[in-house]
Amino acid sequence: MNRRILLLLGLAFGAAAPAHAQSAYPVKPIKMIVPANAGGPSDVVxxxxxxxxxxxxxQTVxxxxxPGAAQTLGTAQVAKADPDGYTLLFTTSTPIVMAPFTRKNLPYDVRKDLIAVSHVGTTPLVLYANTTVPVKSVRELVAxxxxxxxELSYGSYGNGSSAHLLGEYLSKQADIKLIHVPYAGVSPQIxxxxxxxxxxxxADIGVPAPFVKDGKLRPLAVSGNHRSGSLPDVPTFAEQGVTGMExxxxxxxxxxxAGTPKAIVDKLSAExxxxxxxPEFKARFAVFGADATGxxxxxxxxxxxxxxxxxTKVFSELPNISFE
Known part of the structure; x- marks a missing residue:
């Protein structure tokens, strides 16, 4: 009888152990994978x-x-990691909502392999020109x-990135031909x-800002429905006659x-x-010309x-674009 009671108690404590460990999360350092170069906007944020x-x-994060493979290398690492809350992914939208359309044989399925914890913020993209180029607006670039x-080239922070897509969509909307030159991140591109x-x-607003201030780069247009508070004098694409860039x-x-316990996801999300x-985060985030969403x-x-x-709609309008 005593042996049976001890066995039942053992099973009860064994069943409770995972719940206790989960409630105690975290009990060790957490690794946050950033699928981009050190020093770039994603790394800083x-x-x-x-x-x-x-x-x-x-616990230390x-x-x-x-970096690598248009941000899909690090993303795939997290998608295949143990779902215990100790390996996380911090990324731009590129490997999440664009890679499924731009990469062949993607080594993960966004909907099946990853869980969204928090949408942190958004930022407009900006079309920049080197100030030695005699172009001061989108209309002049098109001309x-x-x-x-x-003969004219534009850089992006990788094949299949938001920047690449904007350049290709601009070319389509304006019926022009621009040569795309991909780089391994925003910093080398700038x-x-x-x-x-x-x-x-x-590119974004943050990394090029010092060069804009020094007169080496000229912002021509911003994406989105309205001008950026960080670049109030720079018109949107729509203001310059190019629609669909919003x-x-x-x-x-x-x-x-995927498979990370809901209690852990909810805890990470809430924090x-x-x-x-x-206010502290918003102030530091604003340096990138970004809006915090949380x-x-x-x-x-x-x-x-x-x-x-x-x-899905955007890519249906770019059927002949190669991203690899």
């Missing part, structure tokens, strides 16, 4: 979120950069491209633009491997939302699905 989570959770078809290796580039505004988000909505897990998943539907 990830470290801001990581700092906040470290304080909130009482270690940011690990894993120059038509005068010299196939370095090439400043150095004159390319004439134009599509959706091209990338976002950042935090993800976990991330608090961080993103704090959506919880459910709202983030809905936003991701909406984005996938939107990009």
């Amino acid at each position: 990830a470290r801001l979120v990581g700092e906040g989570l470290t304080k909130a959770l009482g 270690v940011v690990e950069n894993k 120059a491209a038509k005068a010299k078809p196939g 370095t090439a633009l400043v150095g004159g290796q390319i004439q134009f580039a599509v 959706p091209f505004s990338p976002w950042w988000g935090l993800f976990a491997p 991330t939302v608090k961080i993103v909505k704090s 959506m919880d897990a459910a709202a983030s998943a809905a936003a991701m699905n909406d984005e996938l539907a939107r990009w």
Whole structure:
């Protein structure tokens, strides 16, 4: 009889152990994979979120950069990781809502292999010109491209990135031919633009800002429905006669491997939302010309699905574009 009681007690404690371990999460450092180069916008924003989570959770959040394959290399690593809450993904929207359309044999399924934890923020894209190029507006760029078809080049931060898509969609809408030059991140792309290796580039607001201030780069247009508060004198594409460019505004988000316990996802989501909505984070985030959103897990998943539907339409209008 005593042996049977001990056995039942053992089973009861064994069944309770996972729940207890889950409620105690985290009990060790957390790795946050960033599928982009160190020093770029994604890396900087990830470290801001990581700092906040470290304080909130009482465990160190270690940011690990894993660039490559248009941000899909690091994303695939998280998609295949143990769903225990100790390997997370901080990324732009590129490997989440664009890679399914731009990459062949993608080593993960966004809907099946990843869980949205929090939508952190969004930022407009900007079309820049090297100031040695005599182009001061989108209309002038279109005129120059038509005068010299196939001679003008623009840079992006990778094949299949938001920047690449904006450049190709601009070419389609304006009926021009621009040569696309992909780079492994925003920083090398802007370095090439400043150095004159390319004439134009599509990037965010933060990294190019010092060069704009020094007069080496000229912003020509911003994506979105309205002008950016960081570049109030720069008109949108629509203001310059090019329609359909409004959706091209990338976002950042935090993800976990599918199968991660809901209690862990909810905890990470709640803490991330608090961080993103704090005045300190918003102030530092604004340096990138970005708007903090701070959506919880459910709202983030809905936003991701909406984005996938939107990009399905965009890519249907670019049937002959090769991204690899």
